[in-house]
Amino acid sequence: MKRLSYIDWMRGLACLLMFQTHCYDSWLRPEFHDTQLYKLSQLGGTLPAPLFIFLAGISVALVTERLRQKGMARAQIARQSIGRGAEILALGLLFRLQEYALGYKWVPWTDLLRVDILNILGISIMLMGVLCWVTGASTPTVARRKGIIASLFVAAAIAMLTPPVWTTWRPKFLPWPIETYIDGVHTFNEPQHWLFPIFPWCAFAFAGLAIGFVLFSEFAQKRESLTFFLLGVTGIVAILLSMFFDALPVHLYALYDYWHSNPDFFLARCGVLLIILYVVYAWCRWGLALRGFSPAIQLGQTSLLVYWVHLEFVYGRFSILPKHGCSIGKATLGLCVIFLAMLCLSIARTHYKKKSVRVLRPEAPAAPEPAT
Numbered sequence: 001m002k003r004l005s006y007i008d009w010m011r012g013l014a015c016l017l018m019f020q021t022h023c024y025d026s027w028l029r030p031e032f033h034d035t036q037l038y039k040l041s042q043l044g045g046t047l048p049a050p051l052f053i054f055l056a057g058i059s060v061a062l063v064t065e066r067l068r069q070k071g072m073a074r075a076q077i078a079r080q081s082i083g084r085g086a087e088i089l090a091l092g093l094l095f096r097l098q099e100y101a102l103g104y105k106w107v108p109w110t111d112l113l114r115v116d117i118l119n120i121l122g123i124s125i126m127l128m129g130v131l132c133w134v135t136g137a138s139t140p141t142v143a144r145r146k147g148i149i150a151s152l153f154v155a156a157a158i159a160m161l162t163p164p165v166w167t168t169w170r171p172k173f174l175p176w177p178i179e180t181y182i183d184g185v186h187t188f189n190e191p192q193h194w195l196f197p198i199f200p201w202c203a204f205a206f207a208g209l210a211i212g213f214v215l216f217s218e219f220a221q222k223r224e225s226l227t228f229f230l231l232g233v234t235g236i237v238a239i240l241l242s243m244f245f246d247a248l249p250v251h252l253y254a255l256y257d258y259w260h261s262n263p264d265f266f267l268a269r270c271g272v273l274l275i276i277l278y279v280v281y282a283w284c285r286w287g288l289a290l291r292g293f294s295p296a297i298q299l300g301q302t303s304l305l306v307y308w309v310h311l312e313f314v315y316g317r318f319s320i321l322p323k324h325g326c327s328i329g330k331a332t333l334g335l336c337v338i339f340l341a342m343l344c345l346s347i348a349r350t351h352y353k354k355k356s357v358r359v360l361r362p363e364a365p366a367a368p369e370p371a372t
Helices: 002-027 030-034 036-044 048-069 074-102 109-113 117-134 140-166 176-183 198-215 218-222 224-247 263-286 295-301 303-314 328-360
Strands: none
Touching (some): 002 048, 002 263, 002 303, 002 328, 030 036, 048 198, 074 303, 117 140, 117 198, 140 176, 140 198, 140 263, 176 198, 198 224, 198 263, 218 224, 295 303
């Protein structure tokens, strides 16, 4: 478990970035939106969603590899992944229902069908389960190799198809509640970059799936540190390639939107994710991450719970501070309160879960001493 603590630490990092972005966005007065603090806060807010989806791909790969090594049939592995994805999708729909109920009279009913982060996480996990079933093979090594190639291909295909799917190839013939899962159009006349449709967000999941399979390869198992270092270097190369492609005078698409739908931006964000992966791995292996209590790891272990709860106390009816009515100092104080409250909630959840496991699985009585 210690060797995989970097996954929880990255999830915890995503939670921390998410907290500060949401708190400042919800509570700061409009005149503070031009400050450097707010701009940096919103810049940091571009990382949590890709991190969560990318890590979901890594987690699916790790679980799939473990089940393959136990000899479980590929159909059974796929059912488990698809079932988990369907569960998260159902939670996403339940969350939207909760938000509508709590915001009744000022929240439009169409928000019930809005594609949010939980929705796309569930769909991504289900699609990855299908891919793992398709790429199954007689041995884990062959299946892993096929999984890496197929995952990278699907990630690239989704990224490359996003610009036309958002513009000239839009599936306008579909009802908007279905189309929005493809391009994020919702009830508007064009796709919205603040929503989470399959194009391009599922691409991060398949990129993570490929990386997860790489981490289980024989090379990575024998040379773990070198593998993570190479992934970090790959991230730097990806960012440089993105900048190079963006600077070219000729572009592949008629409508060029680098910051929202272009595959060059997806390439750059994948590069950032790989760099973060290496830095967090190094911090967990050689730094202080595993010495004593780690708030980041704790939050990462219950990321779904703290995501769900904190939104209501930041954006919802039970916001602890007046929305768009706070100074920087007051909003920062509220951020500290949210962080401490979510950390306590996370600790309580972990303690309760461990206690439940002990009740359901009591320790076996000690074996009697042999007669003499």
